[in-house]
Amino acid sequence: MAQVRKNLECQTDCLEKKADRIGDAIEQAIYDIPNDFEIRKFIVSNKAEVKDMCLTEYNEAETMEMLRQEAIQEGIQEGIQKGRQETLLLSVKNLMESTGWTADKIMEMLKIPLTRRLDIYAELSKDT
Numbered sequence: 001m002a003q004v005r006k007n008l009e010c011q012t013d014c015l016e017k018k019a020d021r022i023g024d025a026i027e028q029a030i031y032d033i034p035n036d037f038e039i040r041k042f043i044v045s046n047k048a049e050v051k052d053m054c055l056t057e058y059n060e061a062e063t064m065e066m067l068r069q070e071a072i073q074e075g076i077q078e079g080i081q082k083g084r085q086e087t088l089l090l091s092v093k094n095l096m097e098s099t100g101w102t103a104d105k106i107m108e109m110l111k112i113p114l115t116r117r118l119d120i121y122a123e124l125s126k127d128t
Contacts, residue, residue, distance in 0.1 A: 003029035004054060026054045088112065089123050 004025045030047055033040045043050050088110075095106045103124055107117050 003032060022055060023051065026051045029054075085116075085119065088116070089120055092120055092124070093127070 004022070027047075030043055030050060033043060091110070092103055092106050092112075095101060096103060099106075101109075103121065107120065112120065
């Protein structure tokens with residue numbers, strides 16, 4: 001796989017489809033196996049199966065990286081949303097403490113949607 005990646009780096013300016021470039025890189029890696037390498041005869045005689053296996057492994061690694069990046073982005077978005085909710089809750093608590101107003105009055109003033117108010121009420125009731 002390391003040789004395949006190296007071969008792909010050499011083909012970066014190639015305009016062929018990516019799948020074709022990967023296939024060519026695998027073919028080249030098989031061709032470049034030294035003659036004195038003990039397993040060379042087996043690999044060359046089973047080239048189609050080896051190529052198929054390498055393509056599967058390459059695509060799996062690429063897919064796993066894509067899934068990892070998506071999970072990171074989801075985590076960031078969840079963190080941002082949680083931070084916003086915590087900030088809003090803290091703002092309501094601070095305003096209640098400093099003004100003596102009710103949570104209802106503060107959330108009305110801040111124009112907090114009814115759907116979010118339920119979450120804030122639940123959090124406020126945990127603290128009391």
